[in-house]
Each structure stands twice: as C-alpha cells, then as structure tokens.
Amino acid sequence: MSAISVQRLSKSFRSKVRPEGLGSSLKSLIAPSYREVEAVREVSFEVEEGEVVAFLGPNGAGKSTTIKMLTGILRPSSGYCSVLGLDPSRQRTALARSIGAVFGQRSQLWFHLPPSDSFRLLGAVYEIEPEVLARRVPELVERFGIGPYMDMPVRKLSLGERIRCEIAASLLHAPKVLFLDEPTIGLDLVVRREVRALLSEIARRDGTTVFITSHDLGDIERVCKRAIIIHHGGVVVDESMKELRHRSLSRKFIGVKYASPVDFELGGLKPVKRTETAASYVVDTNEHRLPEVLRALVGRGELEDLTVEDEALEDIIARIYAAGASTGEAGL
Amino acid sequence: MDRVKAYLRFLGTSFAVNVQAVVEYRANFLVQTFGMMLNNAAFAFFWAVLIGKVGNVGGYGFADVMLIWALVSSSFGLSHAAFGNVRSIGQIVQRGELDLYLLQPKDVLLNVLASRTVVSAWGDFAYGFLVLALLPGLSPGRFALFAVLIVIGAAIFTATFAAAESLCFFLGDATGISSAVTEFMLSFSLYPESIFGRGMRWVFYTILPSAYIAYVPLAAMKALDWGLIPPLLGIACLYAAASYGFFRLGLRRYESGNQMGARI
Numbered sequence: 001m002s003a004i005s006v007q008r009l010s011k012s013f014r015s016k017v018r019p020e021g022l023g024s025s026l027k028s029l030i031a032p033s034y035r036e037v038e039a040v041r042e043v044s045f046e047v048e049e050g051e052v053v054a055f056l057g058p059n060g061a062g063k064s065t066t067i068k069m070l071t072g073i074l075r076p077s078s079g080y081c082s083v084l085g086l087d088p089s090r091q092r093t094a095l096a097r098s099i100g101a102v103f104g105q106r107s108q109l110w111f112h113l114p115p116s117d118s119f120r121l122l123g124a125v126y127e128i129e130p131e132v133l134a135r136r137v138p139e140l141v142e143r144f145g146i147g148p149y150m151d152m153p154v155r156k157l158s159l160g161e162r163i164r165c166e167i168a169a170s171l172l173h174a175p176k177v178l179f180l181d182e183p184t185i186g187l188d189l190v191v192r193r194e195v196r197a198l199l200s201e202i203a204r205r206d207g208t209t210v211f212i213t214s215h216d217l218g219d220i221e222r223v224c225k226r227a228i229i230i231h232h233g234g235v236v237v238d239e240s241m242k243e244l245r246h247r248s249l250s251r252k253f254i255g256v257k258y259a260s261p262v263d264f265e266l267g268g269l270k271p272v273k274r275t276e277t278a279a280s281y282v283v284d285t286n287e288h289r290l291p292e293v294l295r296a297l298v299g300r301g302e303l304e305d306l307t308v309e310d311e312a313l314e315d316i317i318a319r320i321y322a323a324g325a326s327t328g329e330a331g332l
Numbered sequence: 333m334d335r336v337k338a339y340l341r342f343l344g345t346s347f348a349v350n351v352q353a354v355v356e357y358r359a360n361f362l363v364q365t366f367g368m369m370l371n372n373a374a375f376a377f378f379w380a381v382l383i384g385k386v387g388n389v390g391g392y393g394f395a396d397v398m399l400i401w402a403l404v405s406s407s408f409g410l411s412h413a414a415f416g417n418v419r420s421i422g423q424i425v426q427r428g429e430l431d432l433y434l435l436q437p438k439d440v441l442l443n444v445l446a447s448r449t450v451v452s453a454w455g456d457f458a459y460g461f462l463v464l465a466l467l468p469g470l471s472p473g474r475f476a477l478f479a480v481l482i483v484i485g486a487a488i489f490t491a492t493f494a495a496a497e498s499l500c501f502f503l504g505d506a507t508g509i510s511s512a513v514t515e516f517m518l519s520f521s522l523y524p525e526s527i528f529g530r531g532m533r534w535v536f537y538t539i540l541p542s543a544y545i546a547y548v549p550l551a552a553m554k555a556l557d558w559g560l561i562p563p564l565l566g567i568a569c570l571y572a573a574a575s576y577g578f579f580r581l582g583l584r585r586y587e588s589g590n591q592m593g594a595r596i
Binding site for chain 1: 338341342344345346349352353356357429430431432434435436437438439443584586587588
C-alpha cells in the first residue's frame with residue numbers, strides 16, 4: 001500500500017484584486033473583483049511506505065500548500081489525496097495520530113516552558129499512556145542528545161537546539177509518516193549536518209516514511225532517495241536521486257590552468273570563463289567527445305592543473321526551475 | 333468513556349501547562365491578577381457613591397449591583413482563565429497559526445481555546461468570590477449556586493466571543509466587530525436590566541446573551557432558586573452548539589499562511 005497517494009490534486013485560492021490608488025480602492029469597496037490563484041495544479045504522485053522523498057520547487061511553487069493538503073490543514077479544490085489510506089480533509093483526527101509534522105517556521109513547543117512540559121502536554125494531546133510516555137521520552141532524549149535542554153525554557157535555546165527538540169516532539173507518538181517543511185531553515189552548517197543525520201536515522205531505523213521540503217539541497221542529497229519537483233503548481237520531475245544525478249552526465253565542467261598564456265579556443269568550444277592562463281569550459285558530451293577535448297587541452301601548453309566535474313545538483317535543479325519558468329514544463 | 337477521559341486529561345494538562353507558562357513571570361502574574369481586582373474594586377466605589385446619592389438605580393440596590401459584578405466578573409474571568417484564546421481566534425486564523433492545531437488529533441476549537449490562559453482573568457475570577465464573601469448572607473448553598481452559575485456564565489461568554497471571532501473566516505478581519513461584542517456584552521451585563529428599553533432587552537436575550545450571565549443568575553441568587561439552573565444549562569448548551577457549528581463552518585474556508593510563529 002502507498003503511504004501517500006495523490007491524484008490530480010489541485011488547490012485554488014480566491015484572491016481580491018487590489019487596484020492602485022485611492023479612487024480604485026474606494027471603487028473596489030462597492031464592486032470588489034476577485035481572481036482565482038491556482039496554487040497547486042493537478043499534482044499526482046505516489047510515495048511507498050518507508051520511502052524518503054524530497055519535495056522541491058522554487059518559492060511559490062505549491063510545496064507548502066501540497067503538504068498542508070496532505071496533513072489535513074487545507075481542503076483540496078479538486079482531485080484526491082490519501083495518507084496511510086485516510087482522506088486528510090475528512091479523517092483529519094484519525095490521520096493526525098499516525099503522522100508527525102515539523103514546520104521549520106512554526107514551533108509546537110511552548111516558548112516560555114522547558115521542552116519537558118511540552119512533551120508532557122503532547123503526550124496528552126496524542127493520548128499516549130503515561131507509562132509509555134515515561135519510556136518514550138528518555139529514549140528520544142538520548143537519541144537526539146537533548147538531555148541538557150529538557151529543563152530550559154525554549155526561549156533560551158538556540159535554533160539548532162530547538163529544532164532537535166521539535167523533531168523529537170514530532171516523534172513522540174511514533175508516527176508512520178513524517179512531514180518536514182524546511183526543517184533546516186536558518187541553521188548553521190554543523191547543526192544542519194546533525195539534523196540530516198537524525199532524519200536519515202529515523203528513516204533507516206524506524207522505517208518511517210519521510211516527506212521533506214527544503215531549499216537546502218544538502219538535505220536532499222544526503223537524506224532523500226527520490227525527488228519530486230514542482231513548479232507553477234505542477235509536477236515537473238519525479239525520479240530517483242540517482243536518475244536526477246544522471247541528468248548531469250552529459251554536461252561536464254572542465255577547469256584548466258597553464259604555466260603560461262595559451263589560446264583557449266578549441267574549435268567550436270569556447271571557455272565560459274577565462275584569464276590569461278586559466279579557463280573553464282562547459283562541455284556537452286553529446287556534441288563534443290570528452291577524450292578529444294581533454295587531449296586538445298593537454299596539448300595546448302604546459303598544464304599546472306586540470307579538473308573535470310559533474311554538474312552540481314544545485315545547478316541541475318536551478319536549470320529545471322528555469323526551464324519550468326519559461327515553458328511551464330520540465331526540460332533540460 | 334475513553335474519549336471523555338482522554339479529553340479530560342488533555343484539558344487538565346493543557347490548563348496546568350498554561351498556568352506554568354504564566355507563573356514563569358511571577359511579578360507579571362501577581363501585578364496583573366491583583367491589578368485587575370483593584371480595577372474592579374474601583375467600580376464598586378463608584379456604585380457605592382452613586383447609589384448612596386440616588387437610593388437605587390433601575391430598582392437595583394448596592395448589594396444587587398455588587399452581586400451582578402461578582403457573577404459577571406467571575407464568569408468572564410473563568411472563561412478567559414480556562415479558554416484564554418477565546419478572543420484571539422481571529423488573530424490566530426489570520427496569522428495562519430491554526431495549522432498547528434489542525435495537525436493534532438484533538439478538536440480544533442477546544443484545542444485552540446484551551447491553549448492559553450489570560451493572567452488578568454485570574455483577578456476577575458477571584459474578585460467575584462471576594463465580593464460574594466463580603467456580601468451579607470453567605471452560605472454553602474449560596475456559594476454552590478454561585479459556582480454553578482458562573483460556570484454557565486463562562487460557557488455563554490466563551491460561546492459568544494468564539495462566534496464573534498469566527499466571523500474572521502468570512503470577513504477576513506473581524507477585530508472591530510469582536511471588540512464591539514465584548515464591550516456590548518460587558519456593558520449589558522454590568523448595568524441594571526431595567527435601564528434598557530424593550531428593544532435592547534430583546535438583544536441581550538438573543539444575539540448578545542448577557543441576560544443569562546447577569547440578570548437571570550441574579551434572580552436565581554436572590555431567591556436561592558436552583559430551578560433556574562436546568563433552563564440556563566440548556567441555553568448555555570444551545571449557544572455552545574451554535575458557536576461550535578459556526579466555527580466549523582468557517583474552518584472550511586481556512587486558508588492557512590506562512591508567517592513565522594511560536595507558541596507563547
């Protein structure tokens with residue numbers, strides 16, 4: 001059974017058109033005009049149990065709206081979605097018992113109280129038996145290394161400490177699916193790595209299905225096995241991280257540095273950046289044979305350095321976004 | 333039965349956590365609680381001077397006015413001490429903060445209401461009991477009747493304010509209307525019924541039901557009449573059900589948001 005099933009899911013919002021100027025504003029008081037904004041457009045995908053899926057897209061692509069429909073916060077305008085076989089908008093309460101959610105921008109912990117008090121309250125919210133809670137909390141405290149912060153008011157915790165407590169809190173009721181919306185937003189490099197390691201462990205050890213949106217591609221590369229990219233409300237890419245990486249195989253980034261100035265023109269291939277002694281090229285291997293290009297570069301002068309790299313994931317996704325922006329569809 | 337037990341545990345823990353959160357700032361808690369009691373006491377002084385000069389107002393003597401103040405103050409206080417978010421629903425909806433409550437396996441309205449306590453409301457709540465204790469004729473029966481009446485009053489206050497706040501689902505911003513409802517409810521409750529005309533009285537027996545918080549309970553207290561409790565309970569249930577239904581209707585229109593926020 002799919003953990004998450006989404007079929008032609010759409011969400012539109014009615015937005016008031018606000019004309020410029022006082023006169024137009026007054027006119028709109030009597031005869032307001034509205035327009036439909038399509039935030040999510042016929043999105044379809046399936047996520048199997050235990051999968052770790054990245055849900056990507058530029059700002060305003062519809063990621064958060066989709067997650068909110070999957071968690072029962074918003075009702076779809078059309079289409080259908082189910083999580084663990086439940087309809088989120090009709091069976092919200094039943095679903096809430098089996099899913100966890102971490103929204104990086106919102107806290108479920110009480111700001112003025114220590115996490116231990118929030119955990120106690122969340123135990124009551126999720127109806128966890130007191131003896132089960134008494135076992136579960138120390139287990140999570142140890143696993144997330146949050147022992148020193150459990151008795152400090154949340155307002156006194158750093159963002160990194162807080163987000164670790166947030167993720168631990170979202171796992172109190174042992175959810176089968178974990179939704180994370182920008183979990184590493186605002187975190188420094190070290191804490192981001194810690195959070196990624198924790199997320200990977202949750203998926204590996206507990207078999208939890210993880211559905212994560214993030215602008216940080218480090219999160220995606222290290223934690224996820226599959227990426228769904230949406231743009232302008234629709235899915236433009238849905239493939240494994242491996243396949244996504246393969247998209248870059250036909251593009252190689254070559255950097256060269258010579259001991260003395262050389263001519264960097266290589267037949268039809270021009271450098272994208274150059275100085276007198278160094279240059280970088282983007283080589284499309286469908287048009288140029290890589291060994292020939294490398295041979296030509298080696299023979300051009302006395303080499304000091306030569307690098308050949310695949311395209312960074314960030315650039316691949318940026319190109320997908322850009323292609324989506326200009327055509328409304330996927331393309332590389 | 334298990335459901336009821338689970339909800340009682342949730343409400344009890346929620347209340348305990350809310351109290352812990354406000355007691356964290358001890359000085360603020362004490363200043364606001366006793367400040368509110370002093371504020372209410374100032375009105376007692378005003379009424380004492382007025383009634384001392386004119387004899388009675390609309391047929392109410394000083395003891396009647398004080399009893400009304402005790403009932404309304406404790407009902408209002410209980411409503412805001414137990415359900416502190418009752419007049420913040422609009423703000424929570426506008427900021428998209430309802431997301432958090434929708435993610436939890438609890439009734440959304442009850443969860444929102446029970447997630448906060450208002451510090452000054454503790455002063456209001458205590459003030460009513462203080463006045464009752466100072467008025468002549470205190471007895472266990474009178475005390476028990478007062479306690480039941482303020483629970484009913486708190487339920488009606490909560491239902492009315494929650495309904496007014498739920499207008500934000502339909503209007504976008506209903507802050508002004510909600511504030512007006514609060515002002516009207518308190519004004520109608522804290523003055524003698526007979527000073528208002530028939531039209532106004534119709535209002536506070538229907539859309540702004542302050543009569544069931546002040547005038548009917550006053551009559552019950554004066555006659556120590558428990559017979560008024562069943563109809564008052566029925567009326568409170570009716571308003572609570574209507575308010576709940578109105579909130580659920582509005583919830584279908586909830587559009588969420590992306591503003592950053594924390595649970596205070």
